[in-house]
Amino acid sequence: MDGAGRLDRSARSLGPRADLKAAAIDAVALLRERLWRRRPHTRPTLDREPPDRLIALVERYLPARAGVAATVLFLLGSAGFGIVRGGHVEELSTAASDTRNAIANSAGFRIASVAINGRKQLSQDEVLAIGGVNGRSSLLFLDAANVRDRLQANPWIADATVLKFYPGQLQIDIVERSAFALWQQDGRISVISDDGAVLEPYLSHRFMSLPLVVGKGAQTHAKEFLALLAGYPQVKSVTKAAIFVGERRWNLRLKDGLDIRLPENEVGNALAELSRLDKDDKLFSRDIVAVDMRLPDRLTVQLSDDAAKAREELFKDKKPKKKAGEA
Known part of the structure; x- marks a missing residue:
């Protein structure tokens, strides 16, 4: 010192x-x-x-x-x-991003207005939350491609376009999927779109009127079959659920519990025959539990237990009695 x-x-x-x-x-x-x-013993050298x-x-x-x-x-x-x-990596990254956005916002690049087109099921706040846009986001550092990818990853959104208009306007155009049917698999019911995408679990009563399809693979085949069923309103009006069996054919469960076993091929002809039988013979009102249409050349009807017992008693009464002296 x-x-x-x-x-x-x-x-x-x-x-x-x-x-x-x-x-x-x-x-x-x-x-x-x-x-x-x-x-x-090594001698040093120069x-x-x-x-x-x-x-x-x-x-x-x-x-x-x-x-x-x-x-x-x-x-x-x-x-x-x-x-x-x-x-703490995510926390550090979030803090750095917020700091960067705050600087950009103070420089005049705050998102002042947002226009969202095409939404029906989703609210504006839901769309922004899905895209990762919040009140701290700045237009300057907003990654439009990342927002679009996040939107398209949501099952309700089939397609999305994100446009930035400087200094502070954001426009989002989306194409929403529509709720098409309810799908039951392994005891769980989900809302699906017409392309089979699972939109959300079935929790809201607003989807109660949707048709119900059941079974593995039913979600991807429902659009074609339900369109065919719509051509036979007499059958559709009494149908409670369409059941996909073995990933190859359909059964119908009617509202009164009647099972209709449809063939694997020529389903339209089978539905037309059902409509005719109900119109002419009141088939759906009879005391039966199942109708088997899987064989092309015949129709098999299974009676209920009560109807089968009554039919058996009826045939007993009609059976001719033996005369005295006859063997």
């Missing part, structure tokens, strides 16, 4: 650099000593540097602030390791 109470130059220069140089010099000296121990010379070279070529740089790198590495190990 000099007379003014300040550290002199030689004292101030001591620090990380001096520590690093000292460690390097010690390492060179130790290496030199070990090499000489292993080769005690091109071999003496220890003092090697130490001078280390001091000469060591960067001026290598110690400071090494310390900074060590601290940064430790901080990064702590962030990753502690699970």
Whole structure:
């Protein structure tokens, strides 16, 4: 310390650099000593540097602030390791993004107006939340492609277009899927679109009037079959559910519990025959539990237990009685 109470130059220069140089010099000296121990009989040559010379070279070529740089790198590495190990990467990324957006907003790139076209089921707030747009977002740093990808990942949205109009207008055009039917699989009921996409679990009563399809694969075949069924309103009006059997053919469960087993092929002809039988013979009003139409050349009707018992009693009464003396 000099007379003014300040550290002199030689004292101030001591620090990380001096520590690093000292460690390097010690390492060179130790290496030199070990090499000489292993080769005690080797005679020095003119091109071999003496220890003092090697130490001078280390001091000469060591960067001026290598110690400071090494310390900074060590601290940064430790901080990064702590962030990753502690699970704070997402928080740090969010904070950095918010800071960047705040700067852009203060510079005049705040999203002042949003126009959303094509929505029917989803609200404006739902569309923005799905796209990841919030009150902190700035138009300057908004990634339109990322917003579009997030929107299209939602099952309700079939397609989306995102446009930015500087300095502060955002336009989102979406094509929504429509709720087409209810699909039951493994005891769970979901709302599906006409292309079979699952839109959401069935929780809202606003979807109660949708047709019900049941079974594996029914969601992807429902559009074609329900369009065919719509051509026979007399059958459709009494149908409670359409059941896809073995991923190859359909059964109908009527509202009164009657099962109609349709064939795998020529389904339209079978539905037309059902309409005719109900119109002419009141088929759906009879005391039966099942109608089997799987065989093309015949129709099999299964009576209820009560109807079968009554039919059996009827035939017993009609059976001719034996006369006296007849064997």
